Amino acid sequence: MARNRLRNARGVRRRRLAAVTAAGCLALAACGQAENLEEQRGGDDGGGGDGPVELRFTWWGADARGDLTQEVIDLFEEEHPDIRIQPQWTSWESYWDRLNTEAAAGDMPDIIQMDESQIATYGQQGTLRDLGSLDGLDLSGMEDNVLQTGEVDGTLYGAPVGIALHAMAYNPEVLDQAGIEVPDDTTWTWDEFYELAGRVHDELGDEGVHGISFWSLQSANLQNIARQRGEEVFPREGETPISRETIVEFFEQNLELVETGAVPPGDVQTEGVGLSLEQGSFATGEAAFHPLWHTQVQAYVDASGIEMGLLRQPALEPGDHRMVNKASMYWSIAESTDHPEEAATFVDFLLNDPEAARILGVERGVPAIPEIQEVIEPDLGPTGQLSVEFAADLQDEVVPPPQVTPSGASTWSDDYQRIAGEVLFGQITPEDAADQLLGIIEGYQ
Template sequence: MINADVNPATPNPTTTRRGLTRRQAVTTLAATGSVAALAACAPGSSGGSSGGDGGGGTLRVSTWGNDSRLKLTQEAAAAFEKANPDIKVTIENTEWTAYWDKLATGTAANDSPDVIQMDELYIAAYGTRGALLDLETVSDQLDLSDMNENMRETGVVDDTFVGAPIGTGNFSVGVNPVLLEQAGVPMPDDTTWTWDDFADIAAQVSTALGAQGIFGFDMFGAGTAELGSWVRQFGQEVFPREGETPVEVDTVTRFFEYANRLIEIGATPPASIQSENTSAALDATLFATNRSAFHLQFHTQISAYAAASGNTLQLLRLPAQSAGESPRMVNKASMYWSIASRTSQSENAAKFIDFMLTDPAATTILTTERGIPAIPAVQEDILPALSPQGTIALEFTQEITSEVVDPPQVTPATASAWNTDFPTIGTEVIFGRTTPAEGAQRTVSTAESLL
């Protein structure tokens, strides 16, 4: 399934042009039987890399991602080593699925990397079981005081700060202006449009360009981010905090009815094509190959789609339920840097994270690769290094900054399976094997059971 990662989903005192001096800067858990082992993890336990804390040594840093991300990460790590010659860094990179298997097994065996690239889907599962260090304990080495507070809070699990957000992702609408022009369809006004408007516009594109195998909108109905955004517009949450309204069956029924309507009017392709598109590599998808005008994604993915399509792509706000209403978009942490609670090098690990998040020697290499930096000053630092498409993503984040609402809580520790459970239900609905009402009931029951 395409996610924010692929696609994604980012030094010694340095004087910036602002004149300020900066410091030097898990479904898999159950599958490997390591849940119980994680419960036994305790900060300060033995394990991790060699080398005394605060001195030299070798830091093991675990990451996932493609070759392009790995190369940039290695370049930034080399800059860190140059600024900190007594600390060596080893990058352990794995593809997405194998990453979580390896991390769960290593954690259970007391062999965690020192620095862990962490995802929203699993941060609570690891954080609630003592596997991740409280980053407040290394605040002398890791200063995130300039980070957007709402974004920083997404790294807090059970009142403990266990993940430093690397970047911001906004679930949004990617649009191919070339296809709209070919279809004779004007660019929609994303400050006023509704989901009904979106359906009609997408259907117009399909009607105009369908003979060429081009659709208005590539897929809808089986994505967790799609559902989360939809129910939030009704003031509900799939996994509510105390005091928030849980998702209701009627809301999910309307979601599935809308998905089916898109197919019926030709706005999206048949379910079989949508299913193939979901499992395709990014550069082979409908949107990436100029065969759909619209695509929902976390907004920094737009650069990867643009590179594949050969066109300059644009970003639009999500449609709202009614004209004039807020689409209730949120900032999502694209991913996090965490520190293993058992590391013997917590201070060096914190120095590394601080460097990667704040120092121009690293940030101007990584730019928006892991999301738009959540620190405004860093956004300024990287702007000259961005491609035109990267600039579009950054400007989109800045444009909607005053409009976003508080982000939802991260996926609860017990709910990592949601990322596979819900797409299964949604796929059954769009194939017509389950009615929208039945699918909605299963969806709500599944969410409740995971809590």
């Protein structure tokens, strides 16, 4: 039955491809409606006179996120009738263009959903407020190794909404079909992982199955291995920068994985970049393993109907995984807001209110505050509980988080992906790729 189920999953891929354009149009239309919701609601003139204070609140996301967030806004306004929240949301693709324009005009929304790749840029431009200076925002329930992910040069520009760890998801049905047991992730190494991925293709390659899905073009994989070697792509003072040797060996390994069938060839991996999550090889049963931010596993379960599992990242040496917390995203407050105290009250509500937490669940990641994790866990399904428990179990192992992506380096993932693609297609050597990447990293500084 597992084999038939996987074949059925692969069979729907073309139908999903045909449907994606229509679905995308509907989603964009919905986002446009949501952006104008504040106009539909009417309102005051920004909190002047005796009326309630008005705060603009912006985020990116799809319809489901918008619906849940509006439910929380309604709850907040019931409890705080003196504050009104004007929602403003759009897709990821247009979010940053809009926010850049608003920042340049000195008209930033009061509360901003912020990303790790952008927080240093906005913080160092002086557009974000130091959250540590605000009364009414209680962050005492957050562990230091989580809270620190929102700091830039010691200033807290973002309160982590949730945490995610870069993990290895697996499809138990593909592994079973290949005759492979789920590995012991407390001791497994990269060499063992690569060997397992090759075995999957040996057993199932005739059906188009590879061991690992989207691999070579994901910069986080290189960063994980570098960290295990005591190096960082963006080192703080006193930390060791990523070496040419590490980059060369990583790309050489990628080419070997393509040769063994452990990962798909370059054209398939490149095609995968443009596919939606539901269309990718992991969701359609064409890969056994998939590196991801662990909270994303719910989306793959929803897409495939298969209860995926989570494993630690493999290690260079058994047990030395050096995994880190990453903020799924942040709540930031604009420096230009006229109502910092009210904005802090709303952010505090988003982070600490139990009922708000129950509404939001893990949609924006596993809540960053352990007590809130305990509040929502009983209401979650099996995969949601898996995400919460996975993060909780790893907190005794995680190492201090790296610094956030520096200002000016927000194109790092794209730059890496372009160079990695050139290696896969034989356009440049791993040595050339290492020299180019090191030059790009130096140019960010």
